Structure formats: structure tokens, C-alpha cells
Amino acid sequence: MIATFITDYFVPIMFLSLIVLLLTGFPVAFGLAATGLVFGVLGIALELFPTNLFQVLPLRIFGIMQNETMLAIPFFTLMGIILERSGMAEDLLETMGQLFGAVRGGLAVSVVLVGALLAASTGVTSAVVISMGLISLPVMLRYGYKREIASGVITASGALVQALPPSLVLIVMADQLGRSVGDMYAAALGPGLLLLVIYIVFIVVLALLRPSWMPALPEQARSQTTATGASGRRSLGMLVLVCTFIGFTWAGLHNEVMAQVFSKPAHAPSDQIAITALIVASLSALLFASVNRVTGWGLLSHLAERFVFALIPPVILIFLVLGTIFLGIATPTEGGAMGAIGALVLALARKRLTWSLLNQALENTAKLAIFVMFILIGSTVFSFTFSAADGHLWVEHLFDAIPGGELGFVIAVSAIIFVLGMFLDFFEIAFIVVPLLTPVANSLGIDLIWFGIVIALVLQTSFLTPPFGFALLYLRSVAPRSDYIDPVSQQTIPRVRTQQIWKGSAYFVVLQLLVVGIVIAYPQLVTGGLHKTVSLSEEEILLQLNRPAPDLDSLDARRADDPLSNPFEAQASSDHDPMAVLLQSMRSSP
Known part of the structure; x- marks a missing residue:
């Protein structure tokens, strides 16, 4: 009787057993492997599976070890940790604060922009939120920012990691969906930048409506001035105009220059021209600022020089890494390795590369790589048995009852991922849930690139949602829990309550849901530039x-x-x- 019941409901019993095991706090990697092995042996005993079921399982595990795409994870992690530990966040935030601090909400805009740059260079949510919490939260509280807004801006900027390349989420998502990492990165760029713009617009509008919530920095806090007392923004503006002109000039001459270099006609796509033009413009600014500093011409203000030396090197590194991946010049693994080497060079050039920093970076990178590898092995064992029991058919039957076809399926999946994202790490969701949903999405004719971007955006939203959002927990760990005396102003700063962190994140959760709705309603925002057809003339065909x-x-x-x-x-x-x-x-x- 019991054997018949288990045989009839083998798949749901297996799935529920995994959920119970995870809820008890059992390590995810070992819970996945144990469930797969136990139910595999049970299936063999019940004659559901052949006796040689696990014969090819070692080959699957060796295949995981030979997956070159997964090598990108430790490389990008090492790149991000080195950049973050070498003081890039402090330099960027101070420079951006000097640039935008004179206007209401300028410091909040600076935090969002610096958070986006850190997201594009680190790819790890915890690193961005904790860094911005330690660096920017005391400054925002010192100058009278509303606690809810300060907390919300920091958590939202940290959560941008999920949607901005080179996100580790997108690397794993591309691997599990069987799609190119470069295509996933290119698809995520549009929604990520849209979200960044919406954040900035929201802050600017809120600063106009509630100026007391986000006051401008006082004059004494904006110390980067010229000898005449000017702010130095005019010099920076002229530099930006000159470098923009150089970039546009290069874009117009790109094909001719490439034809002369390679002695054959060149017709580069527009995205390649845009990326190379941005790199040329950035290098021009860096070269001009370097020559100005060495020769002492005094053509640039201190603010302009500081802006160039703090912002341009990491931006060039990001452009080189992502640009080579987008253009197909390098694989994600090669791009990640180049980024790690570039981060080491930048830290060495700033004289901030120490043995202690390198040791911490390598140790944290190794821990994350081992964590990912064990979860991937465990999920492989689980999915091996689950697939042998036709578990994918059971999942398809579950979603068949949902009305609405493709749209209903995507909304239901988004709701499930949203809830799971508040309790499970994104690696666990990517290795457990996504492989179960991919066959269903594929059978419905859903574009898997778009499907992966929707999941990444929903995960980002769940990371911000009270009370269990991971970004909120990261900020809570570094936010002041008691009143303290600010070392600069010598004023008593009240503590930041947990409810204030929750309330501040709620504003940005609404903005996140808005972007998720836009991406679901307009898939071409994600897939518009991916599926390009090559048109050939009749002569070329002949x-x-x-x-x-x-x-x-x-x-x-x-x-x-x-x-x-x-x-x-x-x-x-x-x-x-x-x-x-x-x-x-x-x-x-x-």
C-alpha cells in the first residue's frame, strides 16, 4: 500500500521532501544531493528506475568541472573585491558628492551613480550595500537626510547588482537557460539603465517636492574649489565637451580607420562603434588630465582632475571587459580574467594593493567559488533523479492549470520567485528553481533570454522587499543601532531604526515593480537588439x-x-x- 502510494506520487513527495529539508536549515548543497541520492535509490528499489541509473552521474559532475562559463564567477568576484577594497567607492562618492552636492538630492543621486558603478564592477550585492552603508550613510545622516530616504537609496543602489552586467546572477542564469552570457548581458543593459534613470528621476522629483528630506551640502563641505573660489565645474564641463567631440569624431571615422589599418573594407555594427567611441573619449580625458598634471598647465580645476582620475580608470576597465564580451571578442571567462588583472593594475597604480588586501580577496573569491560549485553539484544530483522520474512533466501539468497562457505563466513564476527570493540566495534559486521552469517556458515558446531577465529583475525586487530582503539585512548589519556623536560635526546623530529601513525601501520596491511590468509588457526592450538578421545582396549570394x-x-x-x-x-x-x-x-x- 505504502509502496503504491509512493510510486504514484513519487515526484511531488520528492519535491516536498527537499522543501522540508531546506526549511530545517540543512545545508542547501548537501540537501539537494541527499534528496537526489535517497530518492534515486528508492526509485531503483521500487523498480521505477533501472539499476544503472547513476552510472553516468560521474560524467555529469566532471562536466560541471569542465564548464568554462562558470570560471567567470571567481574572476568577476576577484575583480569586484579588489576594486571595492582598494578604496574605489570612497573616491567615487567623494568626487560625485563634490559635483552634485550643491543641489538638493545631489548626494542621493551620487550614491545611486556610485552604486551603479560598483554594481558594474563588483557584481556582488552584499559588497555594494555594505560598502555604501559604511561610507555614505554617516555622511547623509550628518547633513540632515531623512533616514528613510538615505536607507532606501543605499539598498536600491546595491540591488542594482542583479540587473547590471557583469552580474553573477546573469552568468548563472545564462548557463542554466542554455543561452550566451554575452546575449544575457546585452539584454540586461536596457532594463538596468532604465531602472537607474527612474531612480534618479524619482530622487530629483522628491527633492523638489520635499526639499527638507534631502538638503544640499553646506558650502564648507564642498572644498574642491579653484584659487579664485570657483567650483571648478566649468573646467569639467569643457573637458566633457571636448572628449565628447573626440568620441563622435572617432565614431564617424571608425570604418575608414579600420579599413586603413587592416587594408580591407570595414563595416562595423553600430554597437561596436559606440563602445569604441566611449573608450576613445574616456582615454582622451585621462590622457589630457595626466598631461595637465605633469606639465602643470593649470587648464583643469582640481575637481575636474579628481573626477577624471577617480571615475575614468574603472569606467575604462568596465567598458573593456563588457565591450569585448558584447562584441564577441572575448568569452565571459576571458573578460572576467582581464577584469581581474585590470583591477590588480588599478589597485597597484593607486598604491593600495597590499598583501593583506590580496589575501582577503583571494580567500573570499575561493569561498564563493566553492559555495557555487557545491550547490551546482548538489542540484545536478537532484535534477538527475527528478528528470529520470519525469519531474518536468509534473511541473508542466502544474502550470497547465494557470490561465493566461504565456503571460499567466510569467506572472505566476514571477510571484513564486519573488517569495523565494526573500528566503533563498539567488544561486540556490538559479540552480534549483530555474532548471524546473525552463522546459515549461521553452514549450510555451517564451524567449529564454527575456525570461531570464524577468527573473533577475524579480529577484532584485525581492532583495529590497521588507522584512526579509537580503539588501535590508546587509544595511541593518552596518547601520547605527544607537545614538552616536558625529566626529566631524560633533553633533549627536540618532540611530537608524529597522522600520525606517523598511519604509525607505518600499519607495524603490514600487519603482522596481514598475520596471518589471514594463519589461513584461514590452519584451522588445530586452530582445530588440539580439535577434539581428544579416541581409545579403543578390551579388553576395551568387x-x-x-x-x-x-x-x-x-x-x-x-x-x-x-x-x-x-x-x-x-x-x-x-x-x-x-x-x-x-x-x-x-x-x-x-
Whole structure:
């Protein structure tokens, strides 16, 4: 009787067992693996599975080890930790504060912009929220910012990590959905920038309606002035105009220059021209500021020089890393490695690279990489047994009852991810939930790139939602829990209550939901630039058709002389390939 019941409801019992195991606090990686192994053995005992069910499981695990895409995670993590620990956040925030602090809400806008830059360089929510909480929250409280607004701005800017490349969420999402990381990054750029603009517009409008909530910085706090007492913004504005002109000039001459360099006609796509133009403009600003400092010409104000040296190097690094990935020049793994090397060079150039910093960065990177690898192995074991039991069919039947077709499915999935995101880490959701939903989305004809971006935005929203949002917990860990005396103003600053953090994040949760709704209603915002068709003229088609075929006789002769030139005849050496050794031993075993 019990055996019949378990056989009939094998998949839901397996799924509920996993949920119960996770709710008891059992480690996620081991809970996934234990559930998969126990129910796999149980299925073999009940004759639901063949006795050799787990025979190919070691090959799956070796396949995980050989997944080059996952190498991007430790590389981008190392890049972000080095940039964050080398003082980039402090330099950027101080410079942005000098630039925008004269207007109401300027400091909040600076926090959002710096948070976006940190998000684009670190890819880790906790690092951004904790850094901004330690650096910017005391400054905002010192100058009279409303606690709810200060808390909301910091948590919202930290949560931008989920939607702005090179987000670790997008790397894992692309791997689980079977899509290109470069396409996922390119698709996330539009919604991420839209969200950033909406944040800034909201802050500006709120500063106009409630000026006492976000006062301007006092004159004595804006110390970056020229010898005549001017702010130095005119000099910075002229530099921006000159570099913008150089960038547009390069964009117009790009194809001609490339044709001269490579001695053949060049017709680069618009996105490649835009990225190279931004890099040229940024390098021009850095070169001009460096020459001005060395020669002592005095053409740039102290504010302009500080702005260039604090902002341009990390921006150039981000452009190089993401640009090479977008343009297909480098894989995400190669881009991440280049970013890690670039971060080391920047930290060394600023004389902030110490053995202690490097040791902490490598240790934290190794911990995160091991954490991800164990969860991925556990989820592979679980999904192996779950798929063998036709669990994907059970999931499809569950969603068949939801009305609305594709839209109903996406809304239901968004609601589920939203709730889970307040309790589970995004790695756990990506490795457990996303593989279960992907076959259903694929069968409904949903674009998986768009589907992944929606999930990332919903996860970002859940990270901000009280009372269990991870970003709120990170800020709570560094926000003052008791009254303290500010070391600069010598005034007593009241503590930040948990309810104030919750209330401040609620404003930005509404903005998040607005962007999620826009992305769901207008999928072309995500997929518009991805599915490009290549148009060929009639002459180009005829040229391809009339191209002579290779000489097959000479090809056969070359293969006879060199067997390794034929991939079907080549004999792969198994001496150094663990997968090949394991496969050979399995084939030869009786």
C-alpha cells in the first residue's frame, strides 16, 4: 500500500521532501544531493528506475568541472573585491558628492551613480550595500537626510547588482537557460539603465517636492574649489565637451580607420562603434588630465582632475571587459580574467594593493567559488533523479492549470520567485528553481533570454522587499543601532531604526515593480537588439554559391598522412582526461 502510494506520487513527495529539508536549515548543497541520492535509490528499489541509473552521474559532475562559463564567477568576484577594497567607492562618492552636492538630492543621486558603478564592477550585492552603508550613510545622516530616504537609496543602489552586467546572477542564469552570457548581458543593459534613470528621476522629483528630506551640502563641505573660489565645474564641463567631440569624431571615422589599418573594407555594427567611441573619449580625458598634471598647465580645476582620475580608470576597465564580451571578442571567462588583472593594475597604480588586501580577496573569491560549485553539484544530483522520474512533466501539468497562457505563466513564476527570493540566495534559486521552469517556458515558446531577465529583475525586487530582503539585512548589519556623536560635526546623530529601513525601501520596491511590468509588457526592450538578421545582396549570394569547393582528393590524401587532421578518425588520448578514463573503465567493466 505504502509502496503504491509512493510510486504514484513519487515526484511531488520528492519535491516536498527537499522543501522540508531546506526549511530545517540543512545545508542547501548537501540537501539537494541527499534528496537526489535517497530518492534515486528508492526509485531503483521500487523498480521505477533501472539499476544503472547513476552510472553516468560521474560524467555529469566532471562536466560541471569542465564548464568554462562558470570560471567567470571567481574572476568577476576577484575583480569586484579588489576594486571595492582598494578604496574605489570612497573616491567615487567623494568626487560625485563634490559635483552634485550643491543641489538638493545631489548626494542621493551620487550614491545611486556610485552604486551603479560598483554594481558594474563588483557584481556582488552584499559588497555594494555594505560598502555604501559604511561610507555614505554617516555622511547623509550628518547633513540632515531623512533616514528613510538615505536607507532606501543605499539598498536600491546595491540591488542594482542583479540587473547590471557583469552580474553573477546573469552568468548563472545564462548557463542554466542554455543561452550566451554575452546575449544575457546585452539584454540586461536596457532594463538596468532604465531602472537607474527612474531612480534618479524619482530622487530629483522628491527633492523638489520635499526639499527638507534631502538638503544640499553646506558650502564648507564642498572644498574642491579653484584659487579664485570657483567650483571648478566649468573646467569639467569643457573637458566633457571636448572628449565628447573626440568620441563622435572617432565614431564617424571608425570604418575608414579600420579599413586603413587592416587594408580591407570595414563595416562595423553600430554597437561596436559606440563602445569604441566611449573608450576613445574616456582615454582622451585621462590622457589630457595626466598631461595637465605633469606639465602643470593649470587648464583643469582640481575637481575636474579628481573626477577624471577617480571615475575614468574603472569606467575604462568596465567598458573593456563588457565591450569585448558584447562584441564577441572575448568569452565571459576571458573578460572576467582581464577584469581581474585590470583591477590588480588599478589597485597597484593607486598604491593600495597590499598583501593583506590580496589575501582577503583571494580567500573570499575561493569561498564563493566553492559555495557555487557545491550547490551546482548538489542540484545536478537532484535534477538527475527528478528528470529520470519525469519531474518536468509534473511541473508542466502544474502550470497547465494557470490561465493566461504565456503571460499567466510569467506572472505566476514571477510571484513564486519573488517569495523565494526573500528566503533563498539567488544561486540556490538559479540552480534549483530555474532548471524546473525552463522546459515549461521553452514549450510555451517564451524567449529564454527575456525570461531570464524577468527573473533577475524579480529577484532584485525581492532583495529590497521588507522584512526579509537580503539588501535590508546587509544595511541593518552596518547601520547605527544607537545614538552616536558625529566626529566631524560633533553633533549627536540618532540611530537608524529597522522600520525606517523598511519604509525607505518600499519607495524603490514600487519603482522596481514598475520596471518589471514594463519589461513584461514590452519584451522588445530586452530582445530588440539580439535577434539581428544579416541581409545579403543578390551579388553576395551568387558569390557565395559560385565559390569553388575544396579539392576532396587532396583532403583525403592529407588525412591519410595525418590521421589527427580527421576529427572522426582521431584517437583521443585518455591519459590526462579523467572523463575519458572513467568512460573507458565503465565500458570495460563486466
